[in-house]
Amino acid sequence: MTEVRIPAPAVIKGPDAATKNERAREVFVPRGARRRTTLGTLRERLRWPLGVYTTPVVILIAWEALARAGVLTKTYAPAPTSIVNSAVDLWQQGVLGPDLAISLQRAGLGLALGLTVGIVAGVLGGLLRSGEYLFNGVVQVLNTIPLLAVLPLMIVWFGIDELTKVLLISFGAGVPMYLNLFAAIRGVDQRLIEMTRTTGAGTWRLVTRVLVPGSLPGFLVGLRFSLAYSVLGLVAAETVNADQGLGFLITQGQTYLQTNQVFVGLVIYSLLGLLADQFVRALERVLLRWRPSYEAS
């Protein structure tokens, strides 16, 4: 075999590159103590002035500019400011208020029903073997049926009244809550359960100090899904048939080519979603302080 020679690039590249390659080093100093030029600070500020909301705001501004320049036609996508104006108008005409109220009422009722059933069944299924046999199969089957596909059946069964809407929302909220809560309770570390038994703690202690707090992270994941799916259920129920509510507002806007009105509805839906998300986040901050991932230690 021919001799393979490894070239010595370090020598060729010069002393600077050589030291860099041979002994790369890292220096760690306190975050605040890093020497910062005013220019650097300014650049950092300029880069992400609003954190995660920077991108949405940039899109909004671009949208506004394009709309004003006449690139986007009014029926296609009206300017954000004009959407806000429409919202104010609709509110003053006394349309938006009642519509929003009725939608929130539906969502609230549906959520209350769905979460109650989901939590009760999830706790029973998670804690008791008989509960698991009773509920798991049914919920697994229900989980495979798409939410929107249930709507026609519900209309056949319950008509196009409020009941259908509330039930659809509670269906959307209850199923993910059950599944996540069940998995969370069953997923509590077996070694901790075993340890608890050895301390002489009874079943009540086991449930209140180990299983319930231990399943809280999974419960909150379930809550997140439930809230999201309940909004989905709300939209579906209101869009198909309603004479009041946000969905009705949107359908009406569509019929009369009032793109503004459609957007007002969409914006409110998205605000509801954001609010729900912030709500769960606040809960997490309070309830999951013990988690190592919160506030690095």
Added chain:
Amino acid sequence: MSSAVATDLRRSTGVVVERVVRRFGDRTVLDQLDLTIADGELVILLGPSGCGKSTLLRLLAGLDRPDGGRVEVPAKRAIVFQADRLLPWQRVLRNVTLGLHGPDAEQRARDVLAEVGLSGRERAWPKELSGGEAQRVSLARALVSEPGLVLLDEPFAALDAITRLRMHDLVRALRTRHQAAMLLVTHDIDEAIALADRVLVMSDGRIGGSHEVHLSAADREASVAREELRARLLEDLGLAGRH
């Protein structure tokens, strides 16, 4: 008064294990094992990895049932696991009071926490504790119920040498105060010599060797008798001629 009654109760019960068998599938891990521990005695269990030390401890704790033979232990037992097994979602104090009832539960927990040198940390979350502190909390949790038998499965294996020496002092101090029988599993021969009233060596699913240790604290650190004991333990473990 009440403590005198409790001590009497403990005196009348020790650990008695008779011809205990434990199998996993067709593997017999514990094979007709006999063991007695007197009250207030600190017994150290040595043995190669996989010989069945944890299996025996789980039987004594009542976590598993034997496949044969008989196990008799005090009703009040506590176990300190290799990992601390603290509930991450409960503060230190609530971790210690886990199995306690009654109005004085919190005060007792505070007292025991002070004993293990953790007063003032009652409201800390487990994630805020160092490894040694967490292990001390689980020691406190074990002691707080005034058990007649404390089982410790390699409780200090994950700790550094200095912390481990501190924990040895702690165990010695707690022993004189609590007078519980203790069975401590370890891989560390020096730890065994430092703490034991009696050292047992497990082999082939039984107690292979038993060595009473009657040494003063100073002699446990350095003496001819200590080195002799060490040599005999190494021999029992099949490691003679090394070290």
